[in-house]
Amino acid sequence: MKCGFSLGNWPSMLILRRSLQRILTTFITLFGAAVIVFFVIRVVPGNPIAMMLPPGATDADIDRLKTLYGLDKSIVEQFVIWLGGVVQGDFGTSISLRQPVLDLVLGRLPATLELSIMALIIAMLFGGALALAGTRFRHGKIEAAIDVTNGVALSIPDFLWGLVLVLLFGVLFPIFHISGRISPSLDFDFVTSFYLFESVLRLRFDIWADIVSHMFMPALALAIPLAAIIAQLLKQSLKETMHLDYVTLARTKGYGENHVITREALPNAILPTLTLVGVQFTFLVGGTVIIERLFSYEGLGNMAIDAVINRDLPLIQGIVILFALIFTAVNLIVDVTYAFLNPRLRHG
Amino acid sequence: MNTLLKVRNLSARLRNGPALLRSVSFDVAAGEVRGLVGESGAGKSMIGKAILGTLPRAIQISGGEVWLDGEDLLQLTNAQLRQRIGEKGALIPQDPLTALNPSRRIGPQITDRLVHILKWRRSDAEARARELLGEVHIPDPERVVRSYPHELSGGMRQRILIATAFAAEPKLIIADEPTTALDVVVQKQILKLIKEMQTRHGTALVFVTHDLGVVSKICQTLSILYAGKVIEDTDVRDFFKGPSHAYAAALLAATPKFTDPESSLMPVPQSVIEAVREEVAAFDRGEA
Amino acid sequence: MVEGRIVARRGLGLRLWLSGGWLCFIAIAAIFAPWLSPQDPLAQDLFTSRLPPFWVDGAEAGFPLGSDSLGRDVLSRVIYGARTALIVAVTAGTLTCLIGATLGLLAGYFRGWIDLIVSRLIEIWMAFPPVLFAILLIAVLGTGLWSIVIAIVVIDWTRFARVVRAETMNQSVMDYVSSAQVAGRTRMGTLLTEILPNVLATIVTLLTLEMGIAVIVEAILSFVNLSISTDAPTWGGMIAEGRTSIHQAWWVLVVPLVALFLTVLSFSQLGEGLKDRFDPVLR
Numbered sequence: 001m002k003c004g005f006s007l008g009n010w011p012s013m014l015i016l017r018r019s020l021q022r023i024l025t026t027f028i029t030l031f032g033a034a035v036i037v038f039f040v041i042r043v044v045p046g047n048p049i050a051m052m053l054p055p056g057a058t059d060a061d062i063d064r065l066k067t068l069y070g071l072d073k074s075i076v077e078q079f080v081i082w083l084g085g086v087v088q089g090d091f092g093t094s095i096s097l098r099q100p101v102l103d104l105v106l107g108r109l110p111a112t113l114e115l116s117i118m119a120l121i122i123a124m125l126f127g128g129a130l131a132l133a134g135t136r137f138r139h140g141k142i143e144a145a146i147d148v149t150n151g152v153a154l155s156i157p158d159f160l161w162g163l164v165l166v167l168l169f170g171v172l173f174p175i176f177h178i179s180g181r182i183s184p185s186l187d188f189d190f191v192t193s194f195y196l197f198e199s200v201l202r203l204r205f206d207i208w209a210d211i212v213s214h215m216f217m218p219a220l221a222l223a224i225p226l227a228a229i230i231a232q233l234l235k236q237s238l239k240e241t242m243h244l245d246y247v248t249l250a251r252t253k254g255y256g257e258n259h260v261i262t263r264e265a266l267p268n269a270i271l272p273t274l275t276l277v278g279v280q281f282t283f284l285v286g287g288t289v290i291i292e293r294l295f296s297y298e299g300l301g302n303m304a305i306d307a308v309i310n311r312d313l314p315l316i317q318g319i320v321i322l323f324a325l326i327f328t329a330v331n332l333i334v335d336v337t338y339a340f341l342n343p344r345l346r347h348g
Numbered sequence: 349m350n351t352l353l354k355v356r357n358l359s360a361r362l363r364n365g366p367a368l369l370r371s372v373s374f375d376v377a378a379g380e381v382r383g384l385v386g387e388s389g390a391g392k393s394m395i396g397k398a399i400l401g402t403l404p405r406a407i408q409i410s411g412g413e414v415w416l417d418g419e420d421l422l423q424l425t426n427a428q429l430r431q432r433i434g435e436k437g438a439l440i441p442q443d444p445l446t447a448l449n450p451s452r453r454i455g456p457q458i459t460d461r462l463v464h465i466l467k468w469r470r471s472d473a474e475a476r477a478r479e480l481l482g483e484v485h486i487p488d489p490e491r492v493v494r495s496y497p498h499e500l501s502g503g504m505r506q507r508i509l510i511a512t513a514f515a516a517e518p519k520l521i522i523a524d525e526p527t528t529a530l531d532v533v534v535q536k537q538i539l540k541l542i543k544e545m546q547t548r549h550g551t552a553l554v555f556v557t558h559d560l561g562v563v564s565k566i567c568q569t570l571s572i573l574y575a576g577k578v579i580e581d582t583d584v585r586d587f588f589k590g591p592s593h594a595y596a597a598a599l600l601a602a603t604p605k606f607t608d609p610e611s612s613l614m615p616v617p618q619s620v621i622e623a624v625r626e627e628v629a630a631f632d633r634g635e636a
Numbered sequence: 637m638v639e640g641r642i643v644a645r646r647g648l649g650l651r652l653w654l655s656g657g658w659l660c661f662i663a664i665a666a667i668f669a670p671w672l673s674p675q676d677p678l679a680q681d682l683f684t685s686r687l688p689p690f691w692v693d694g695a696e697a698g699f700p701l702g703s704d705s706l707g708r709d710v711l712s713r714v715i716y717g718a719r720t721a722l723i724v725a726v727t728a729g730t731l732t733c734l735i736g737a738t739l740g741l742l743a744g745y746f747r748g749w750i751d752l753i754v755s756r757l758i759e760i761w762m763a764f765p766p767v768l769f770a771i772l773l774i775a776v777l778g779t780g781l782w783s784i785v786i787a788i789v790v791i792d793w794t795r796f797a798r799v800v801r802a803e804t805m806n807q808s809v810m811d812y813v814s815s816a817q818v819a820g821r822t823r824m825g826t827l828l829t830e831i832l833p834n835v836l837a838t839i840v841t842l843l844t845l846e847m848g849i850a851v852i853v854e855a856i857l858s859f860v861n862l863s864i865s866t867d868a869p870t871w872g873g874m875i876a877e878g879r880t881s882i883h884q885a886w887w888v889l890v891v892p893l894v895a896l897f898l899t900v901l902s903f904s905q906l907g908e909g910l911k912d913r914f915d916p917v918l919r
Binding site for chain 2: 245
């Protein structure tokens, strides 16, 4: 496939200006999020220090630890110190887990990323297939059935789907695992935390199958609402595109229904759905918090819940900032992809 | 005489609704240009769609035959019809701004039929595309072939659509008001181009329009339609000398004349409209 | 296409009836809980623990949908759980709607610095995973009904604000608005009497959706053990308990799950049905 895209064609000033605007708003958003989290959780009742020490601790012990974690200074001072550290890549130390926040967070990030992306792929495949089927067999029982199924899938959030899946495939038909990332019995030394990826690269497909078996249920739970949205939006977009003149013209050239849907309508129908899907994907990533908990999946979300329960302030901050970064990164990727795929934007 | 297209008693209606085409009949010989004329909603576009098989779902054909090259198109299966039209027919659409796929380059859109139906090689097809662009007087065919539709003007896009229609040497082309969406200056050029191409390739043309001026320049025969019924069917020369039907005469009189603009803006008289409506109603009663 | 409209009309009534029906059903259950429950929802009795529902062998009369590990009647607990669910749904839903829609209307119509602030806030809010934010807020506010309601309002006001703002902006540029302003109406007056009625359909749909979401958030918080209290039965709490004994007593999870499922589904379909019903185009 020829690609007529060369940098020389880009109206470079426009792209540059928009990128700078984007980066600026991103920083403001991240900064705002950091401020909110910082001040909100400083109001949290409950003393994390006290939770860490054995019952017989003296006040002096508590004070010493307080100073160690910088909790004796004013809130604004703490924020400035924290911010200074962040700029240098130091996110502080976790109070409950006694390790650098950055290490902890980066250690769990791959698990959540793998889960989210698996969910995204499932959603795109299912949603796309339903949209195409609904368009191919439109105005009939099949489309009506798809619409009803979609309506239900859309109305029920990932949490409930997770529970349904736990019941169906954990209890009724125990095909998949409903807890953890990997079977404890499997003894394997992972170099990275990207279990799924690494097991494929190292050609250990037995391990890979085990991991997929653990990931499939949580990923599916996350995917179902997104698949429904994709199916609905894409089908709508496809059906509208099918009325356009160039599609009719293609029919007179002798092309059949399947060709017309996939080669004439689909490439044009996909673009408008792309941005909305991007936003929905960030919601999906947000959903990993409770889904990971439900399936005891050792990812970022699960760690986040524990962090809140333990009032682990530095860890909470680190995780929230990371989530915020992920969301902005997703938005950025969507924008770039859209600009790349749209011939009108590509050539200015 | 070589009759390519025979439309006999073609009738169509909205599903469970009113009639839209009332027993339309006409012939088109090979290489002939026939005009289908009428006001908006008279059904002229619908005839073209019925022939090409692109009627919308809501409209169904309730009777009649469409003989193309000795075959009744209405008796064919969907797949067969598609194949026939792909081989022998083509469409010049009305709006050049929406009739080209925005995500595909121009070249492939021109050569679709050549590659897909006639099974030409890609390189041969591309060469033919450049030739065709030359025939429609588009400068720099090399660049245009690789361009996307949004990079070109409306006039250029209409030329490309014309080139696309003639690409596979069809026997019959339906031109559905191809100049209506263009501005006046470009209209003249496009009309001239269509006539030129039609003469060169010897293709039969069914030219749908509401403009009698256009008809006088390009058509050899014409059918005038009112509410889906053919009111007059004659040679163009005879028509402009003096139409036989009152409605047709009124239409002719209503066409603004450049030479005498003031007096020539005459609407169709109410009596004539009522008369022709009564004709249609009588037809419907006859049917029922 | 003509047919499309007709089909939509026919399926319409069914959706509204079913969803409205279920919601009325649980509303009645919630109001008349003490009379409808076979047992005291808090009464523990180890002799009646883990009894199966009535269609399974080993069931006992008085526990039609079985009992949990502590011997408490599942049906009674589910009925009382409906109370919490509906109270949260109505209060949190309405409050979120009021605050979010108001901000959306103001931002969309008056633009200027109000819009600047509201839009920035929405963007910042979108950077937070909602569940995490909710858990965080509960940790700050403590458990209890009002904490839940406040938490839901804080995390979800953007849902209303975003959509209502966009709708308002669309409506603001329409001719009827400029006519009103030319005729001498105040800006606030125009907003209330001209724009608001046209945005109302969207707001109502979102309101029913929000009620469903409120129920879910409460359930999730109960699941993570951060909701009202450990005594009063909540669907989320029952689900959390049921999750742990899923292999021995599946009904403890299934019953509240079905209730939750149907309730959330009904709220959402109610919104869709109402929207279709009041869409002037379809009428």
